[in-house]
Amino acid sequence: xxxxxxxxxxxxxxxxxxxxxxxxxxxxxxxxxxxxxxxxxxxxxxxxxxxxxxxxxxxxxxxxxxxxxxxxxxxxxxxxxxxxxxxxxxxxxxxxxxxxxxx
Amino acid sequence: xxxxxxxxxxxxxxxxxxxxxxxxxxxxxxxxxxxxxxxxxxxxxxxxxxxxxxxxxxxxxxxxxxxxxxxxxxxxxxxxxxxxxxxxxxxxxxxxxxxxxxxxxxxxxxxxxxxxxxxxxxxxxxxxxxxxxxxxxxxxxxxxxxxxxxxxxxxxxxxxxxxxxxxxxxxxxxxxxxxxxxxxxxxxxxxxxxxxxxxxxxxxxxxxxxxxxxxxxxxxxxxxxxxxxxxxxxxxxxxxxxxxxxxxxxxxxxxxxxxxxxxxxxxxxxxxxxxxxxxxxxxxxxxxxxxxxxxxxxxxxxxxxxxxxxxxxxxxxxxxxxxxxxxxxxxxxxxxxxxxxxxxxxxxxxxxxxxxxxxxxxxxxxxxxxxxxxxxxxxxxxxxxxxxxxxxxxxxxxxxxxxxxxxxxxxxxxxxxxxxxxxxxxxxxxxxxxxxxxxxxxxxxxxxxxxxxxxxxxxxxxxxxxxxxxxxxxxxxxxxxxxxxxxxxxxxxxxxxxxxxxxxxxxxxxxxxxxxxxxxxxxxxxxxxxxxxxxxxxxxxxxxxxxxxxxxxxx
Amino acid sequence: xxxxxxxxxxxxxxxxxxxxxxxxxxxxxxxxxxxxxxxxxxxxxxxxxxxxxxxxxxxxxxxxxxxxxxxxxxxxxxxxxxxxxxxxxxxxxxxxxxxxxxxxxxxxxxxxxxxxxxxxxxxxxxxxxxxxx
Numbered sequence: 001x002x003x004x005x006x007x008x009x010x011x012x013x014x015x016x017x018x019x020x021x022x023x024x025x026x027x028x029x030x031x032x033x034x035x036x037x038x039x040x041x042x043x044x045x046x047x048x049x050x051x052x053x054x055x056x057x058x059x060x061x062x063x064x065x066x067x068x069x070x071x072x073x074x075x076x077x078x079x080x081x082x083x084x085x086x087x088x089x090x091x092x093x094x095x096x097x098x099x100x101x102x103x
Numbered sequence: 104x105x106x107x108x109x110x111x112x113x114x115x116x117x118x119x120x121x122x123x124x125x126x127x128x129x130x131x132x133x134x135x136x137x138x139x140x141x142x143x144x145x146x147x148x149x150x151x152x153x154x155x156x157x158x159x160x161x162x163x164x165x166x167x168x169x170x171x172x173x174x175x176x177x178x179x180x181x182x183x184x185x186x187x188x189x190x191x192x193x194x195x196x197x198x199x200x201x202x203x204x205x206x207x208x209x210x211x212x213x214x215x216x217x218x219x220x221x222x223x224x225x226x227x228x229x230x231x232x233x234x235x236x237x238x239x240x241x242x243x244x245x246x247x248x249x250x251x252x253x254x255x256x257x258x259x260x261x262x263x264x265x266x267x268x269x270x271x272x273x274x275x276x277x278x279x280x281x282x283x284x285x286x287x288x289x290x291x292x293x294x295x296x297x298x299x300x301x302x303x304x305x306x307x308x309x310x311x312x313x314x315x316x317x318x319x320x321x322x323x324x325x326x327x328x329x330x331x332x333x334x335x336x337x338x339x340x341x342x343x344x345x346x347x348x349x350x351x352x353x354x355x356x357x358x359x360x361x362x363x364x365x366x367x368x369x370x371x372x373x374x375x376x377x378x379x380x381x382x383x384x385x386x387x388x389x390x391x392x393x394x395x396x397x398x399x400x401x402x403x404x405x406x407x408x409x410x411x412x413x414x415x416x417x418x419x420x421x422x423x424x425x426x427x428x429x430x431x432x433x434x435x436x437x438x439x440x441x442x443x444x445x446x447x448x449x450x451x452x453x454x455x456x457x458x459x460x461x462x463x464x465x466x467x468x469x470x471x472x473x474x475x476x477x478x479x480x481x482x483x484x485x486x487x488x489x490x491x492x493x494x495x496x497x498x499x500x501x502x503x504x505x506x507x508x509x510x511x512x513x514x515x516x517x518x519x520x521x522x523x524x525x526x527x528x529x530x531x532x533x534x535x536x537x538x539x540x541x542x543x544x545x546x547x548x549x550x551x552x553x554x555x556x557x558x559x560x561x562x563x564x565x566x567x568x569x570x571x572x573x574x575x576x577x578x579x580x581x582x583x584x585x586x587x588x589x590x591x592x593x594x595x596x597x598x599x600x601x602x603x604x605x606x607x608x609x610x611x612x613x614x615x616x617x618x619x620x621x622x623x624x625x626x627x628x629x630x631x632x633x634x635x636x637x638x639x640x641x642x643x644x645x646x647x648x649x650x651x652x653x654x655x656x657x658x
Numbered sequence: 659x660x661x662x663x664x665x666x667x668x669x670x671x672x673x674x675x676x677x678x679x680x681x682x683x684x685x686x687x688x689x690x691x692x693x694x695x696x697x698x699x700x701x702x703x704x705x706x707x708x709x710x711x712x713x714x715x716x717x718x719x720x721x722x723x724x725x726x727x728x729x730x731x732x733x734x735x736x737x738x739x740x741x742x743x744x745x746x747x748x749x750x751x752x753x754x755x756x757x758x759x760x761x762x763x764x765x766x767x768x769x770x771x772x773x774x775x776x777x778x779x780x781x782x783x784x785x786x787x788x789x790x791x
Binding site: 110113114117118121124125128132133134135137138141142224251254255257258259260261262263264265329337340341345371372375376379380381382383384387 | 696697698716717718719720722723724726727730731744746747749750751752753754768769773776782783784785786788789790791
Binding site: 013015016017018019020055056059060076077078079082083086087088089090092093094 | 129130132135136150151152153154155183197198199200201202447450518519520527529530533576579580581
């Protein structure tokens with residue numbers, strides 16, 4: 001039996017800034033909470049292809065596993081947790097004020 | 104210090120212009136990401152977990168005050184006010200933006216620095232003994248040949264797309280402070296009947312398959328160095344495996360083909376290459392050697408030093424751990440600890456960088472070094488000036504007296520920054536240092552090297568730590584494996600795995616149990632952790648690490 | 659189709675005698691080599707006028723060492739790099755002993771002649787030639 005499809009988000013790094021970004025309903029965002037939760041495999045694959053084609057904007061596009069917690073995507077793996085949050089030794093990156101806006 | 108020639112300057116200018124164009128061509132679509140990636144890597148630019156990372160070369164770990172000040176300026180202007188010194192004598196900036204990088208490289212070029220070949224499958228920044236030119240025990244200063252190798256390997260047309268990265272380290276001393284046996288090529292300068300030659304070691308490396316290098320040539324004549332190196336890398340370029348990146352390093356090539364087979368191939372290639380070297384490289388080397396002539400050492404009273412040792416216990420403690428023997432009378436080598444308890448190993452703020460630069464200018468013949476242990480060295484300080492140097496360092500949070508002790512931890516950036524990491528290393532290092540500072544045990548414990556890597560690639564050199572810690576991802580949870588008894592010196596040894604790994608919460612108490620066990624087991628206070636381990640083996644340390652298992656077996 | 663490139667930029671193909679694989683008849687005029695060829699084992703017959711070395715990917719640098727090894731063995735004929743070579747590698751190819759580069763039309767379209775001509779100054783800024791003398 002094929003494995004059931006678990007919820008995912010599309011993520012990548014921004015070409016110019018390098019920051020971790022996610023695909024939302026209105027385009028790329030820096031904020032995981034605003035990312036689109038994909039629950040259908042065929043839809044996810046198609047949207048991944050579309051996102052990966054934006055080579056002038058993004059690098060390293062992939063589907064990341066998440067949990068859907070009342071509509072808010074939450075990381076399953078600690079690596080995705082760090083990507084969404086930023087480093088643990090300084091309050092840099094996404095932990096800095098004003099960094100969570102739409103990309 | 105090496106003085107850049109017009110050629111060096113013109114080269115950098117052209118190279119930076121090329122990279123600026125490559126960035127533009129990536130943005131306009133002329134270059135795909137697959138094509139751009141090797142090009143940005145060979146200019147030191149990675150795309151990491153949260154941002155780009157620029158790795159700047161500090162060739163053979165040597166720089167002057169002006170260069171250190173420029174590193175601080177770059178941290179302030181294009182990064183977040185700090186830099187991270189690495190285990191390969193580089194400095195990394197964790198937050199640059201792609202369009203700023205060409206400007207950063209131009210700012211570096213103004214002080215004769217660059218980021219060339221600090222990454223990619225090419226010959227990397229050449230490293231050397233960080234006490235070079237100052238150590239009392241050296242046969243010759245290794246930096247002139249390190250500079251010669253830098254020039255030869257820079258933009259070498261054959262070797263920009265090797266099977267895998269290629270690291271070269273050089274030492275001029277029998278006491279190996281450059282970990283030459285864990286490099287693709289390790290070079291030791293040796294003297295035989297008053298003649299200088301080179302011992303060439305190849306196929307060492309850490310990573311997934313740790314190996315100690317093997318001797319390829321025990322006494323290579325000076326004038327054969329470059330053609331011989333070219334022969335080695337040529338042979339590797341064709342013979343090294345490209346089907347599996349974990350088997351692509353030269354250590355595997357040597358292991359699979361045997362050192363005799365490699366030697367025969369190198370000799371054959373060397374015979375073809377050698378006649379093309381007309382000897383001009385030796386004239387270049389002579390010019391480089393003149394640049395590295397020892398500074399004008401002064402004669403002065405050591406009284407201030409002895410006075411401070413007598414009256415200031417903090418200074419005495421610092422001078423016990425952070426000074427090394429200098430070749431010149433009255434001088435000492437100062438290791439500045441970039442390992443304040445609880446701070447990120449190897450991170451220095453721009454303020455600290457400027458302070459170290461000014462101390463170097465005022466008291467240290469304008470020389471600084473970066474060590475592979477992620478500390479900064481003032482190689483030439485007269486003992487008269489040590490109290491003033493210490494006072495200034497202490498005021499800037501740089502006065503930690505812990506060189507070679509348990510809190511002088513090597514740690515790679517781990518999953519806080521690195522895209523390859525499988526677990527974090529920085530918080531583990533911070534917590535170990537903080538814990539042993541609380542216990543006030545580290546001076547009693549004495550020399551003990553803890554080295555932490557956040558993945559199997561082993562940038563944190565965990566295999567050669569007395570206590571090595573390897574962070575892994577076990578079913579979606581960070582897990583830390585301990586190895587014991589590793590040694591990165593001339594007696595290079597790969598540590599033994601102690602047993603099952605520990606969670607992030609369990610690893611600090613586990614290290615504490617190990618160290619307390621050592622204090623009980625040592626024959627006398629002078630017996631170091633490594634000596635005790637060598638004498639007793641793994642068993643007693645294993646019981647300390649896994650007390651439950653021990654009880655279960657006994658019951 | 660492919661595009662031939664030399665120090666003057668994009669040039670039309672002028673080789674009309676075809677290529678043969680290694681081990682073909684010894685009247686071969688132009689030899690095609692894969693990137694895993696052993697340069698020591700190539701028969702450098704007198705009539706051999708050209709050797710073309712394949713680059714399956716721009717990240718595979720074996721061709722540079724193969725070219726240099728053939729020059730070290732004394733081959734003075736025409737040496738051509740073929741396949742996934744990018745403009746940024748043109749200087750490396752020339753310094754390693756190649757005379758010219760033959761790339762796919764796809765690469766030629768993305769990287770027009772000016773990007774290759776920017777590297778036609780391959781004899782300048784060359785550390786290795788300075789050290790060999």
